[in-house]
Amino acid sequence: xxxxxxxMSGLRRGMKRRVLYLxxxxxxxxxxxxxxxxxxxxxxxxxxxxxxxKSRIKVVTLSVGVSVxxxxxxxxxxxxxxxxxxKAIAQDKKxxxxxxxxxxxTGCAACIGACPFGIMVYDSEKKKAMKCDLCGGDPACVQYCxxxxxxxxxxxxxxxxxxxxxxxxxxxxxxAARHSIAGAEQIKTLPKTMTQLATQSSGLLMERxx
Amino acid sequence: xxxxKGSYAGKILRIDLSTRKVEKEELDLxxxxxxxxxxxxxxxxxxxxxxxEVTPFDxxxxxxxxxxxxxxxxxxxxxxxxxxxKSPTTGMFGDGHSSGHxxxxxxAAGYDMLILQGAAPQPTYLWIDNDKVEIRDAAHLWGKTxxxxxQALRESLGDREIGTLVIGPAGEKKxxxxxxxxxxxxxxxxxxxxxxxxxxxxxxxxxxxxGRDIGIIDTEAFxxxxxxxxxxxxxxxxxxxxxxxxxxxxxxxxxxxxxxxxKNWRLGDFDWKPLDPEVFRSDYQIxxxxxxxCPVRCRREYRIPSGKxxxxxxxxxxxxxxxxxxxxxxxxxxxxxxxxxxxxxxxDVEGIGDTVAFxxxxxxxxxxxxxxxxxxxxxxxxxxxxxxxxxxxxxxxxIGDILAEGALRAAGTIGKGAEQFAMQVKGAEMSAGxxxxxxxxxxxxxxxxxxxxxxxxxxxxxxLITPEEGQQFFGSPEAADIFQGLKGKGxxxxxxxxxxxxxxxxxxxxxxxxxxxxxxxLREKGVELATRFYNACNGTKLSEEEMLLAGERSFNIEKxxxxxxxxxxxxxxIPERFFKERLVGGGPSHGAVVDREKFDRILDEYYxxxxxxxxxxxxxxxxxxxxxxxxxxxxLANRGRLG
Numbered sequence: 001x002x003x004x005x006x007x008m009s010g011l012r013r014g015m016k017r018r019v020l021y022l023x024x025x026x027x028x029x030x031x032x033x034x035x036x037x038x039x040x041x042x043x044x045x046x047x048x049x050x051x052x053x054k055s056r057i058k059v060v061t062l063s064v065g066v067s068v069x070x071x072x073x074x075x076x077x078x079x080x081x082x083x084x085x086x087k088a089i090a091q092d093k094k095x096x097x098x099x100x101x102x103x104x105x106t107g108c109a110a111c112i113g114a115c116p117f118g119i120m121v122y123d124s125e126k127k128k129a130m131k132c133d134l135c136g137g138d139p140a141c142v143q144y145c146x147x148x149x150x151x152x153x154x155x156x157x158x159x160x161x162x163x164x165x166x167x168x169x170x171x172x173x174x175x176a177a178r179h180s181i182a183g184a185e186q187i188k189t190l191p192k193t194m195t196q197l198a199t200q201s202s203g204l205l206m207e208r209x210x
Numbered sequence: 211x212x213x214x215k216g217s218y219a220g221k222i223l224r225i226d227l228s229t230r231k232v233e234k235e236e237l238d239l240x241x242x243x244x245x246x247x248x249x250x251x252x253x254x255x256x257x258x259x260x261x262x263e264v265t266p267f268d269x270x271x272x273x274x275x276x277x278x279x280x281x282x283x284x285x286x287x288x289x290x291x292x293x294x295x296k297s298p299t300t301g302m303f304g305d306g307h308s309s310g311h312x313x314x315x316x317x318a319a320g321y322d323m324l325i326l327q328g329a330a331p332q333p334t335y336l337w338i339d340n341d342k343v344e345i346r347d348a349a350h351l352w353g354k355t356x357x358x359x360x361q362a363l364r365e366s367l368g369d370r371e372i373g374t375l376v377i378g379p380a381g382e383k384k385x386x387x388x389x390x391x392x393x394x395x396x397x398x399x400x401x402x403x404x405x406x407x408x409x410x411x412x413x414x415x416x417x418x419x420x421g422r423d424i425g426i427i428d429t430e431a432f433x434x435x436x437x438x439x440x441x442x443x444x445x446x447x448x449x450x451x452x453x454x455x456x457x458x459x460x461x462x463x464x465x466x467x468x469x470x471x472x473k474n475w476r477l478g479d480f481d482w483k484p485l486d487p488e489v490f491r492s493d494y495q496i497x498x499x500x501x502x503x504c505p506v507r508c509r510r511e512y513r514i515p516s517g518k519x520x521x522x523x524x525x526x527x528x529x530x531x532x533x534x535x536x537x538x539x540x541x542x543x544x545x546x547x548x549x550x551x552x553x554x555x556x557x558d559v560e561g562i563g564d565t566v567a568f569x570x571x572x573x574x575x576x577x578x579x580x581x582x583x584x585x586x587x588x589x590x591x592x593x594x595x596x597x598x599x600x601x602x603x604x605x606x607x608x609i610g611d612i613l614a615e616g617a618l619r620a621a622g623t624i625g626k627g628a629e630q631f632a633m634q635v636k637g638a639e640m641s642a643g644x645x646x647x648x649x650x651x652x653x654x655x656x657x658x659x660x661x662x663x664x665x666x667x668x669x670x671x672x673x674l675i676t677p678e679e680g681q682q683f684f685g686s687p688e689a690a691d692i693f694q695g696l697k698g699k700g701x702x703x704x705x706x707x708x709x710x711x712x713x714x715x716x717x718x719x720x721x722x723x724x725x726x727x728x729x730x731x732l733r734e735k736g737v738e739l740a741t742r743f744y745n746a747c748n749g750t751k752l753s754e755e756e757m758l759l760a761g762e763r764s765f766n767i768e769k770x771x772x773x774x775x776x777x778x779x780x781x782x783x784i785p786e787r788f789f790k791e792r793l794v795g796g797g798p799s800h801g802a803v804v805d806r807e808k809f810d811r812i813l814d815e816y817y818x819x820x821x822x823x824x825x826x827x828x829x830x831x832x833x834x835x836x837x838x839x840x841x842x843x844x845x846l847a848n849r850g851r852l853g
Contacts, residue, residue: 031497033498033499033504033509035500035502035507036503037503037505040283040284041284043423048426049215049423049424050282050284050423050425050426051422051423052314052318053421054423063523064394064496064524065497065511065513065523066496124421125421144284144436146505147498147507
């Protein structure tokens with residue numbers, strides 16, 4: 001069982017939840033501002049100290065003025081779980097979470113190379129892998145995000161939100177781009193970046209598999 | 211369970227670039243709790259290590275970097291680092307403050323302070339990778355712009371998440387208006403020419419990687435203070451326009467008072483409409499971005515979508531716009547591009563803006579001709595002239611070589627009475643708005659310990675307080691009268707200088723803590739919450755009075771540094787223009803000059819409030835001893851410099 005079992009009570013059972021990044025392209029102050037408060041609040045919540053290297057959510061700065069937070073997508077068929085030789089990564093079927101059992105983890109970092117999103121985190125002091133467990137249902141990152149662009153949502157909610165956002169841009173692309181170049185850019189570049197990441201790391205995984 | 215450790219990293223890193231010696235000292239916690247951090251550490255070490263005999267470009271001069279005490283924690287808007295050195299602009303105490311990641315990374319690497327001394331024989335950069343410190347050859351970086359050097363470092367070190375400090379070509383060439391840039395163009399240690407000090411040490415960059423925890427003692431108290439802070443900024447009417455427009459919003463403040471300082475501080479009124487914050491917001495702004503951990507989000511990056519400067523992306527703040535107006539420029543794309551080249555060449559926009567405005571006035575008055583400028587017409591209002599002369603300053607070409615020394619020194623070279631057009635205090639060029647009509651603001655520019663500066667004090671306090679608050683805090687209801695008030699103004703100035711210094715000790719941003727719509731919000735954020743955050747992170751029990759006292763202590767150390775350099779009351783003065791020439795403008799300050807008698811009376815009250823000698827402006831022994839600075843009092847006594 002995952003170590004944080006008691007903390008999971010906050011999650012409604014049977015519903016898949018994720019931390020979702022939402023930009024509001026028509027509102028320039030509702031896009032990730034790059035303040036990285038989420039990283040520090042995550043590390044405080046989960047390690048008791050401030051350390052962005054130990055945060056399970058990462059704000060990636062793509063270029064000047066373009067930053068996007070990324071974190072675990074709690075996959076249905078997790079790459080990290082498949083890569084783990086110690087069977088230390090398990091899915092909690094009830095809570096629909098992917099969790100690391102710290103006792104079983106030997107710190108080999110196979111999962112770090114396997115994750116298509118690059119968000120498995122390695123604690124180099126403890127020599128253990130770490131990942132987002134949604135803080136048991138009330139993630140610190142969502143709670144403290146000053147721009148309110150992080151939200152906890154189910155799969156189907158998130159698909160709808162993304163669809164609407166995409167449609168809004170198609171409907172009035174010029175206007176959206178004028179008001180929020182970054183918003184438009186994030187939406188255009190993000191899937192590509194993720195695809196590249198996924199391709200690169202699956203290559204790594206296959207090599208490791210041999 | 212992580213071991214309980216406060217927000218200090220615990221070590222001081224000292225690197226001698228001449229002998230290549232690297233030393234690590236333990237940080238004494240008693241020292242830390244007395245001087246808090248940031249500007250407090252920097253000023254104390256500079257006082258102890260850089261005596262009057264050492265000139266700014268002497269290898270024995272120090273360049274000290276000190277992240278604020280709370281930088282690295284999640285305390286809102288705790289993202290400021292201080293750089294301290296003897297300034298090549300003023301020859302006195304010099305410091306710059308910057309946002310960016312680097313300071314937090316330095317602390318994560320284990321150091322609360324980086325002290326640089328000596329000078330490398332050839333271009334060099336530092337690689338601080340946690341415990342490992344290397345002095346490396348920087349031939350491949352020399353000559354590169356700030357962004358290029360930052361990118362090259364990240365690529366060659368194979369880590370995009372490092373923190374960096376770099377200087378641009380201007381710093382390499384010891385341009386006295388050069389700054390030091392943090393993480394590309396994320397933040398700038400802009401004022402007082404510190405980029406030139408780094409250049410004089412042949413140091414192009416400092417790259418840092420750190421992976422340690424920044425501790426916290428009382429998480430619950432921290433969370434509570436955090437929620438209270440969010441509550442205050444959700445109520446404070448100051449915040450929404452800051453989030454909406456960024457610092458460009460200060461345009462409306464300048465318009466309200468008619469204090470633009472346009473065309474080298476002659477005009478209070480100006481055709482500012484093309485530079486309306488709404489224009490920047492709708493046509494150029496990328497998004498509301500922020501410095502590390504800040505919920506206010508007033509930082510802005512801009513992009514020029516089309517036209518001659520199409521594709522330019524840069525960070526820009528209000529002072530860039532203000533200083534372009536000083537040069538009479540009101541073309542928004544020219545302004546953004548000017549910001550871009552200053553960022554790339556590694557220059558301080560405030561120093562450059564005033565220096566170019568000085569040159570433009572000299573050109574207008576015939577003191578500079580096409581012969582000296584090599585055919586470059588320096589007319590007010592011409593963005594291309596501003597941009598071209600800035601480039602020449604950065605590379606010290608032709609007229610740029612003269613102007614690269616700053617307005618005051620350039621005036622000395624030009625001669626013919628050009629000094630009267632150099633708008634500076636203690637050698638540092640002016641910033642912010644025109645002080646005519648607002649006497650306490652005039653005095654605040656004069657008393658700043660690093661030369662003209664609006665961020666050294668917070669004279670804006672007078673705009674917020676009610677007459678009752680004036681009576682309660684500063685002994686007179688007149689303190690609330692912006693234009694006519696006299697009594698209480700000196701006390702208000704001394705208090706607000708101590709008050710904003712707290713932000714520099716803790717690494718808190720002045721826009722997030724030291725600007726507000728009301729005085730009660732201001733005190734709640736700037737003193738109460740700041741103290742609570744410090745206590746929560748470090749397990750201390752400092753009172754608000756003790757925190758203000760720490761601010762006063764640092765301010766007095768800087769003052770003592772300047773006193774030891776020979777500066778007394780005569781240096782606490784503003785340019786003659788403000789006393790003599792009436793402000794031409796449309797606002798409430800129209801037609802005003804700074805009344806010399808009022809200026810002196812406020813200054814007298816200020817010295818009294820500070821416990822300094824009114825006649826000489828020197829510090830009294832009992833004042834320094836009250837602040838726990840007995841050794842400094844003794845040093846000044848030995849030199850005959852006590853008041």
